[in-house]
Amino acid sequence: MAKKVLLVDDSTTTLMMEEMILKQNTNYECFTAKDGVDAITCAVEHSPDLVLMDVVMPRLNGFEACKHMRAHSELSRIPIILVTTRGEEDYVATGFQSGCNDYITKPINSRELVTLLHSYLGE
């Protein structure tokens, strides 16, 4: 059975690019959500094996959505990778404090993304 990945970003351009990269390089099944609130709803509905989530989003940002997921009994163990524009120490620390497992910086490189996801989900 294909592993399920939930892609979360308010930018349709980014969602499109991420989905294209994963479809061409992996057998993962992709779902998309456009902000943190949608992400939680979608995660409860589809039980993804991993969440790849942007930080800056309307309604509920990536850090907050991450905290909500960690506090949710059904979502607390799902690996969460945050997509950030900044890789500075403080910013990354905030991400880990919110409960994320890893992070990747923009602009996304396909090889880096696929390698990172393989490390959590296998090929």
Add this chain to the structure above:
Amino acid sequence: MAVVMKGFMELMHELIEKLAAQQDPGISESLTARAKIYAARIRLQHVVDQADGLDAIREIAANLIGCEQLAVYKVDHSAAALWLYWSFGIDPNQYAVLDAVKNPNLKEVLTGSIVFAAGDRSRNLLAVEDHVSAIVPIIVSDAVVAVIVLFRLLPQKTAFDVADRELCRVLSGSAGRAITPPATKLTKGNSSARE
């Protein structure tokens, strides 16, 4: 807007399925470039109005190229000046107008060429305080109607790569809907004149 976006996402999924079916191990090296260029083209082709067009430019610059400081200028050919139309991540008061007469790079851009800083961060393309990484003309019906100025790239991004340069060409040929009013919307033919 929500209905339009839902339709767009459905179309996006269909296109991605088609592209995924064309899988070829030989193209894995350029996959990042392909994914970015397809995403940018599809996004720009489905722009619904001027505001959405500007948002598409911002998304492409920030998420695909790695530049979160940008400005769009409308070209006033009679005054040889560029007037600030929209900006993101910069102080608009500092960059309200650019003088095309005094700047050779702007003169070149107004002929339809994209100018890059060529990886040399000490070389600034405009005589302004902030570093300018690239200047991209927006071409509509073979005329330069506006100019996108891409300022400083994200710290982790050292220079423009092949994909970034192609993305700039896509913006140049297909971002006209962010500038032109609905009454003069481009046809598919002239919006991709440079591609």
